[in-house]
Amino acid sequence: MNVTNALELHRAVAAEVLPEPSLHIAGSAVTSTDRGTLDRIDPTTGQLLASFPIAGEREVDQAVQAARKAWPAWRRMAADERRRILWNIARAIEAHEDELNKIVALETGVPLAVGGMAMAIDHFEYYAGWVDKFEGVLISTYPGSALDYVKYEPYGVVDVFVPFNGPIPNAAMKLAPAFAAGNCVVLKSPELSPFGVMRLAEICREAGLPDGVLSVLSGDKETGQAIIRHPDVAKVAFTGGGAVARSVMAVASESLTPVVLELGGKSANLIFEDADLDAAAQMAAMMSAVMLSGQGCLFPTRLMVQESVYDEVIERVAAVTTSATIGDPLDPNALMGPVISEDAADRILSMVDAARKEARVVTDGERIDTDLGGNCFVRPTVLADVDNTSSIAQQEVFGPVLAMMPFKDETQALGMANSTEHGLAAYVHTNNLKRAHRAADGLVAGWIGVNSFPPMAATAPFGGVKASGFGREGGRAGIEEYVYQKTSTSRFPRSEQGSRGVVMETSGRAPRLGLRAVPGRSTC
Incomplete structure (x- = not known):
C-alpha cells in the first residue's frame, strides 16, 4: 500500500x-472552549487525524x-x-x-x-x-x-x-x-x-x-x-x-x-533450562517487542535466561521478532503497528543507540519506512548480554525493546529480577513445580505469570509495588478502591436501667447529662 x-x-x-x-x-x-484545541496526528500516516477541544476550569467545574x-x-x-x-x-x-x-x-x-x-x-x-x-x-x-x-x-x-x-x-x-x-x-x-x-x-x-x-x-x-x-x-x-x-x-x-x-514497570522474565523453550521464547518476544509495539506497562522487557540455554533462547526470540508482520493497523494481518508518536519513536531509538555501546545487538531496532506516510514505525530490538544495572535494563522504554541477560542459578535470577525500583509484574518459565512456587514467592511484584502471560481478567486484582504504584484494579480489591468503610454504633440501655438512656463510658468521672457512668471505660 x-x-x-x-x-x-x-x-x-x-x-x-x-x-x-x-x-x-x-x-x-461541548465542541469549543475558551482554551482552544489540540491536534492529534495519525501515527500511521503522519497526517492530522482531528483537533479536539481543551477543557478549562469552567468546563471542569460544570462536569x-x-x-x-x-x-x-x-x-x-x-x-x-x-x-x-x-x-x-x-x-x-x-x-x-x-x-x-x-x-x-x-x-x-x-x-x-x-x-x-x-x-x-x-x-x-x-x-x-x-x-x-x-x-x-x-x-x-x-x-x-x-x-x-x-x-x-x-x-x-x-x-x-x-x-x-x-x-x-x-x-x-x-x-x-x-x-x-x-x-x-x-x-x-x-x-x-x-x-x-x-x-x-x-x-x-x-x-x-x-x-x-x-x-x-x-x-x-x-x-x-x-x-x-x-x-x-x-x-x-x-x-x-x-x-x-x-x-x-x-x-x-x-x-x-x-x-x-x-504505574510503569520493568518486568523480569525468568527462563530456566527445564522450561518449554519454544513456548517461553514465543511469549518473551511477542509480549515485549511486538505486541502493542512494546507499549505496555506489564510487559516482560527484561529477559533473564539460564546460562545453559541462553544462546538457544536468543535464537528463538530473534526468529519471532523478525517474523512479526508490521504494517497498517487497519490491515487485519498486521500484528504490530507504529508507536504512539514521532517524539516517542525518537526517544526509543535514542535509548537503543545508547545501549548499543554496551550490549550485543541481536535484532537492530531502527525506524522503518513503511510507505504509509508516518514516521512512527520502529523495528523490534533485541539486545543480549545487557548489564542489569544499565539504563536500558532499569528504565522503562515503553517501546519494542527487549533486554536479555544470563543467570547461573535460581538465587542469582531472583536477585537480578528484584534489583529494580519497579514492581508491577514478573514472569517465570520452568517445568519444576517447586521452583515455580519458590520463584513466584520470591519475586517482588504485584502480578506474577508462571509459564504464561496471564490474561488481565476482571476477577483478579492487578497492581504493583515500589515505584509501580499502589492500589489494585480487578476483583473485590478493585471495587474496594471506590468505597470507604463507615462504622455505625448504637448503644442500648441495659435491662436494669429501664428506660433512662444509654450507658456513658468514662474513666470514673462523674456522669454527665444524667447518664450512668461505667468506671474504667472511656468513650474517646
Whole structure:
C-alpha cells in the first residue's frame, strides 16, 4: 500500500467511525472552549487525524457539578437497575466492538488484530454482578448491648485518568467498579488518544447511564490538575508514568485527596533450562517487542535466561521478532503497528543507540519506512548480554525493546529480577513445580505469570509495588478502591436501667447529662 492509498483509507475510516471531537458533560457535547484545541496526528500516516477541544476550569467545574447533582439518585438507585445499566454497557461495547477497534487503531496504531474490547466487556460484566454483593459487617461490641455495623460507602465524585496505549479497556477497569460502587466519574482522556473514550461516553449514555454520572474531558496537564484540585473531587484514580504520577500526587496532597496509582514497570522474565523453550521464547518476544509495539506497562522487557540455554533462547526470540508482520493497523494481518508518536519513536531509538555501546545487538531496532506516510514505525530490538544495572535494563522504554541477560542459578535470577525500583509484574518459565512456587514467592511484584502471560481478567486484582504504584484494579480489591468503610454504633440501655438512656463510658468521672457512668471505660 502506498502513501496515497493509506491516506485515502484512513480518511475514509475516520469519516465512518471517528466521533465528533467534543467534551461530554452531563449528556451534552461541548465542541469549543475558551482554551482552544489540540491536534492529534495519525501515527500511521503522519497526517492530522482531528483537533479536539481543551477543557478549562469552567468546563471542569460544570462536569464536577453535574456529577454532584447526579450522585444522590445514582447511589440510591435500586441495585437491580444499576446492575442492568452496567450489563447494558457491556452489551453495547460488544455491539460496537468493530467500530471502537477502528477508532483505537486510528489514534494509537494498535492493530485491529490485537483489539482489546474483550477486556472492557469483561470488566463491565463482572462489576455488574458486584452492585448488589457488598455485604455489611456486624461487629461484636462490649461491655454493653449495642448494634455496631460497617457499611461500604461510595466516595462521590471520582477523577479518572487513563493512558494512551489502551484507552477503552483501561477506562473500563476504572469506570465499571466506580459505577458499581455508586460513584460518579469525571474522566480525563489521554492527549494522544482522546477519541475512543469520547465514543465510550456516548455508548454509555445510549446504554442508559444517567446524565452526569460520567463526563469525559479532553485537554492538557492544566486540565488534569484543575480536575484534581476541584474541592468536590473525592478520589483520584490514575494509570500512567511515574513522573506524571508524582505530579498527580503533589496536586492531590494539597487537599489530601486519596489516590490509586497503576504505574510503569520493568518486568523480569525468568527462563530456566527445564522450561518449554519454544513456548517461553514465543511469549518473551511477542509480549515485549511486538505486541502493542512494546507499549505496555506489564510487559516482560527484561529477559533473564539460564546460562545453559541462553544462546538457544536468543535464537528463538530473534526468529519471532523478525517474523512479526508490521504494517497498517487497519490491515487485519498486521500484528504490530507504529508507536504512539514521532517524539516517542525518537526517544526509543535514542535509548537503543545508547545501549548499543554496551550490549550485543541481536535484532537492530531502527525506524522503518513503511510507505504509509508516518514516521512512527520502529523495528523490534533485541539486545543480549545487557548489564542489569544499565539504563536500558532499569528504565522503562515503553517501546519494542527487549533486554536479555544470563543467570547461573535460581538465587542469582531472583536477585537480578528484584534489583529494580519497579514492581508491577514478573514472569517465570520452568517445568519444576517447586521452583515455580519458590520463584513466584520470591519475586517482588504485584502480578506474577508462571509459564504464561496471564490474561488481565476482571476477577483478579492487578497492581504493583515500589515505584509501580499502589492500589489494585480487578476483583473485590478493585471495587474496594471506590468505597470507604463507615462504622455505625448504637448503644442500648441495659435491662436494669429501664428506660433512662444509654450507658456513658468514662474513666470514673462523674456522669454527665444524667447518664450512668461505667468506671474504667472511656468513650474517646
